Amino acid sequence: MKLLALNCNQCGAPLEVPAKAKYVTCNFCSTQLSVQHTDKVAYTEAIEEIQERTRQMSEDLKYLKKQSAVEDLDRSWRRRREQFMVRSNQGELSIPRKGTAIGVGASTTIAGLLWMGFAANMGAPAFFPLFGLVFIGAGIFGAVRINAKADDFHHSHRAYLSKRHKLLS
Ligand SMILES: [Zn+2]
Incomplete structure (x- = not known):
């Protein structure tokens, strides 16, 4: 089994991770890590951070949707107002x-x-x-x-x- 030499994204400790592993728990700080692969490199990222980022993105999306709903409403009101x-x-x-x-x-x-x-x-x-x-x-x-x-x-x-x-x- 091929092993990747990575570092924990939280504490910096060296980790040996199976090449195909998607998740790993750091032996030193017990942080749950996700193993990210790009074309050339692999690195770890704390799962909590990923979740936080996802949460943030979904909130941004909600906000944008809200904004555009309000803009639509304003626009249709302006048209309706003309008719009065x-x-x-x-x-x-x-x-x-x-x-x-x-x-x-x-x-x-x-x-x-x-x-x-x-x-x-x-x-x-x-x-x-x-x-x-x-x-x-x-x-x-x-x-x-x-x-x-x-x-x-x-x-x-x-x-x-x-x-x-x-x-x-
Ligand atoms: Zn660690």
Whole structure:
């Protein structure tokens, strides 16, 4: 049986190891060693260290997976957020808010009432002031729609944040 002359990786003691052995226990310090073979040389390595390195690698991998899951989640949220955006009269995109809905409803109602008062004072035909009602109706419809969107956005945002929190914990 061919023997390899190696050294213990922990205490440096000389060891004689069968050429085909994969594991050996040091006679001096009792460390369990793994016999590593490369093309040209053989050496020993403490098994505990190998286990520690493997553990570290699997932790790094877990961390990387977590990172990429969070990035995926963030990306899909950004896309979803775009779909919620409402366009203002000035053409700006913004997140739907309850305040916006109330503002839209109130301002169109006031404008509609003013129109009705104005048209009535002018002595315009009866259908003229009634246009004001159509205007108010459209405004309220818009306000309800923005309000529903704001609720929807709020729920989606919370779901996203709690998912993200779970991923990171
Ligand atoms: Zn040793």
